[in-house]
Every structure is written in structure tokens, then in C-alpha cells.
Amino acid sequence: MLVYGFINSIILALIALGFSMTFGISRVANFAHGSFYVLGGLLTWFFLRKAGLPYVVSVIAAVLIVGVLGAAMYRFLLVRLRGLELAEVISTFALGLIILELMRSVGIMGFQYRLPPFVPGSVSVFGTYVGIQRLIIVGAGLFLLAIIYLFVHHTRLGLAFRGVAQDDHTAFTVGINPDRISMLSLMVGSMLVSLAAVLILPLGTISVDDGYDILLKSLAVCIIGGLESTFGVLAAAFILGYAEVLTSMYISSSLSMVVPLLCMLVILLIKPSGLFGKHKELEERI
């Protein structure tokens, strides 16, 4: 149980990472997050099964395509709407819907749409049998978190990201183009989520409804943990992850999807800025 809770938490963190990163830097709440997830999985499936490319190549291609799509969304649509929150929310949401419902109406559903695990089989961890794919998820998840941390704190581009996140006007005066950085942040965010999709989807089938679930989960994680801090996302993911696993073990598995909602409402009532929200966020939120 502990092991499964841990794995579940890492999955949640992986899902939410891209969303929180995009939002933290460019202030764009990417409501198309869930559809990028499904799209990433589907593109990988397409390259792997229909085009017959090797696994690694198809993963890279899918992640790159989704990344470019995210960047294009910013470049051609969102850049016209900067500052109009209503318009930003509606347009990303609508774009996500277009992608998801288009896939649904084309008929993406069923058992054939599934990715094979990287390495089949399972091993015993602390007395529980766990599929190797899940272990890969944990490893890759932790690795990605570390990479993101290093990237944001120790590279030129990452520092520019943080600069724009803190104050885009000041960043502009020292020669960082906030529009470019925001575009890149959307790109990184969508790449992260499609990478998460590639890692997680071998556990089940690719379905369109996943898109909504993923969006909901990442929103819940981001609201519970403060935004723009990787640590908050991780902590919130662990709270939610264990809460879900505990509910499905002791109460009912069908209720486990309700847990994020309850957690979120409780947190909002007690501490509206989220668990690790900073003062700046508090001002923006309330």
C-alpha cells in the first residue's frame, strides 16, 4: 500500500508538473493540458503502431510535436490575448476541447489503443509485487523533477524563466523577452505532460476521457500545493496520492476520484493560498 501510494503520488506530480510550470512562469492556465496528455500518448501510439518507428524515436517525435503545438498555441493565439484572463481561459479551454472531442468523434476508444510497457514483468518491492513500468515511472519522475530543478536554478534560460515568473516588466528591462519566455514555458509544459503520458499510459488504455481526468487532477494538485513551487506540487501530489490510494483500499475504489475535490475544497476553506502559497499568490488569489 505504501509502495502504491508512493507510485500514485509520483504519477500525480508528473502530471501536474507541466501545468504548474506553465502557469508559474507565463500566468497562462493551460486548460488544454489534459488534451496534450492524450495527444502525446496517441501520437506515440500512432508512430509506434502505424508508422512502425522504434519506441524511442516515436516517443521523441510525439513529445516534440506536442511541444511545438503548445508553442504555436501561444504564438498564434494567446499572444493576442495577453492580460485578458477571461479570453485566455476560454481560448485554452476551447482549444483543449477541440483536440479531445475531435479525437472522440474520430473514434479513438477501445482496447487496441494502448502502449506496450517499456519492460514487461514485475518485481517485489518491500514484499509487494510491482510492475517494472511503475518503477520506471518513479525513476523517470524523480529524474525529471531533478532535471527541472537544475534547469530552472542553474541555466541561463531557466533563470530567465524565473525572472519572468517574478516580474515580467523588470525582466523585459534587462533584455529578456517575456513573450518568448512564455512561449517556451508553454512548450516545456506541454512537452512535460506528453512525456508523462508516454510514461503512464502503458499502465492502461488511451482514452479520451482521461484528458478531463488529467486536467482535473493537475488543477487539484496545483490548487492544493502553492503554484510555481516545484516543492509544493510534489507535496500536494503526495497528499493526494496517498489519500486516493487509502480511499480506494478502505472505502471504495469508485470514490477515489472524489478525494481530490474534497481535499481541494477543505484546503480552500482553511488556507485559500494553498499549502505552500507565497504572499504574492495570496494577493492574486483572494
Add this chain to the structure above:
Amino acid sequence: MKEKRRRERIDRPIKAVTDDIYCISSFREIVYLMLPRALPILILLIAVFFVPLYWKKVLVITFIMAIMAISWDFLASCGLISLGQALFFAVGAYISGSLNHYLGWPIYLTIPLATLLGGAVSAMLIFPALRLRGMYFSMVTLIIPLMLMRIIEATKIMGGTEGMSGLSSLPGLPFSISVSVLAMFAALFGLRRLLSSDNGMIFLALKDNDRAVEASGLNTLWFKVKAIYIGSALCAFCGAFMTHYYMSVGLSAFALDLSIFPIASCVLGGIGTLAGPLLGAVILGPLSEALRSLGTFRIVIYSALLVIFIAGLPEGIFPFLKRKYEQTERWV
């Protein structure tokens, strides 16, 4: 430097004259003022009784959706951008459905009760999110209906996945048409009146600058609760009405169409104008009916329209038409 030409907009003389109500002096000016207001209403009122039967039914649904759109627009003018309008609809639908199903109450009790109670229940459900601003509020409103749907699915309360059917129906089509038309115009003019009253000014100020409202010693949270109550009661009425119209209620009351349709018609018609959403709904409703055979692909079309309009004509159709009617343009 090359001088850039720009478009100059000048009020038509007749508008300048009729802007002040005291100056109306001729029949022509009265017509200028009344025609754009009275004509659409009259056309709608007359047309609805003379179209073929099938389109009458479509129009009833359109009017109900127009109420949802107007209510969304009202909430958006209060700075509460909801992505889950279906929640309010479903609350009303389920309340009237269960009152009718379990207690056997007649419709002239269940619909008003569902309207009043629905507003209260929705306000309670949304309450934790009300302290949030802007985007954060939208995020939460997106989540709540989907989660409630899961709860009903999982716990099998109120009919579970199948919902409740065999509810009592509305007495006849003329009744539903008149009720829906009247309710729509009541919502439109009622909200317009409300927004121009003292309370309405506070509602509008919530969107523009809620700090200033708070600094004036007004409780923003309480005003937001009031706004949500009004907006969601309207939607709850729609839910209750549709429940009895279809004689059943189910999980489809939470469907995403119901959240996206009001937004689409508001963006199409013009956000913040109240009459715009009505226009948008009257355009989109029959359109979506004509596209019914496409199934979920309709959502794609709505969303595409949303994106096109929000990027291309952000003000919406209604303000656009209004400007054309009131102003002349020329290049200078």
C-alpha cells in the same frame, strides 16, 4: 515618417439627439430608438408560434439555453467566470427531479422550489471557491460538476447512472413555449435592471476592482454569494424546466455541452451586454440542432467558433451591430 491612416468613428446625428431622453421630438427619432429594441422581441414572440412543430421544440430549448447564457454573462460581469455552468443546471434538475420522483409533488411546486433551493445549494457548493479570484475561480468551477457527477455515479444516489425517469410532464407545448419565452425576457430585463441599480453597481465593481469594493467597507464575499445565488437560481430554473420537459433527469445534466454552450453564445454575442448572449444563443441553438447528427463533433464546432470569435471579433456580434447602427465610420 509616413502618416498612418486611421478609422474615425462618429456618432450619427440622430444618436446624438436621442441620447438624452428629453430630446425625442419626432416620430423618426422614436422609431430610431424603439426599432432595434422592440423588433427582435416581437419577431421572436410571433415567430415562436408560427414555426413548424419540430422547430417549436428547438426554440424552447434555445430559450432555456439563452437563459443559461444570460446568467453566465451576469456572473462574468461580476468577475465570476464559471466554466461549470452545468453544475447549476444539474442542481436544479436533480432537485426538481427528486421532489417529483420521491415525494410526488406537482410541477408548479417543484419548479419554483428547485429554482430557489437550487440557487442556495449551488451557492453553498461554490462557496469555498468564492474567495478565489479570476482564473483560480474558473479552475474550481470546472472541477466541481465533474466531481459531483462522479459522486452520483459512485454512490448511486438519486438514480445513479440511469437517473430518474417517468417524471410528470409540462402541460402542453404552448405552455412550455410561453413559459420559456417569458422567463427569458424576464431574466434579460430583470438582470439589466438589477445591474443598473445600486446593488448592480457593486456587482460590476467586483469585477473591475474588488479591492476598492472592500475598501469601501462592503463585504465582497457576501456580494459574491448574492451574485452566485442569482445566477445559479436562473440556471436551476432551466434545469428544473428541462427535467420536466424531457420527463427525466440523469447524468447528462452535468454534460459539458451545458457548460460550453453558454460561454460560446456569450462570446459570440458579446460578453457583458446581456442582450448579446441572447442573440448568440438564438444563433447557436438552431445551429446546434441542425448539427445534431454530428454527435460530439458539435462540441468541436462550438469550440472552434469560440476560438475564432475570441481572437477575431472579441467584442462579439451585438456590440458590433450596435456600433454600426449608432456610428458612422470613415478613414482619416
